[in-house]
Amino acid sequence: MLVNVIDSRTKKYATNKVNAVLEPAWRSNGKDGADQHDRHTDEPDTDTLYGLSVAKAFETANGFEGPVTVYLYDADRDPAAPKLSAPRLTEA
Numbered sequence: 196m197l198v199n200v201i202d203s204r205t206k207k208y209a210t211n212k213v214n215a216v217l218e219p220a221w222r223s224n225g226k227d228g229a230d231q232h233d234r235h236t237d238e239p240d241t242d243t244l245y246g247l248s249v250a251k252a253f254e255t256a257n258g259f260e261g262p263v264t265v266y267l268y269d270a271d272r273d274p275a276a277p278k279l280s281a282p283r284l285t286e287a
Contacts (some may be wrong), residue, residue: 235261
């Protein structure tokens with residue numbers, strides 16, 4: 196069941212085509228101010244979904260019995276892509 200949404204879209208009104216990550220809500224238990232969720236037998240692994248509507252992302256999250264957080268991203272941003280770190284400066 197959908198319990199939280201983290202919206203990282205820059206195009207806040209794009210609803211027909213987004214990327215989403217579904218994650219068990221208990222994984223946020225260590226965050227400041229987070230409600231505490233127990234692990235549940237029916238919850239997703241961390242799943243990345245591409246090119247779906249916001250409604251479909253929420254519907255998919257609601258298909259689980261366990262509490263799920265949905266992270267929303269713009270369709271042109273791959274949330275599973277490796278993060279690039281800043282180049283290190285070297286002393287001359």
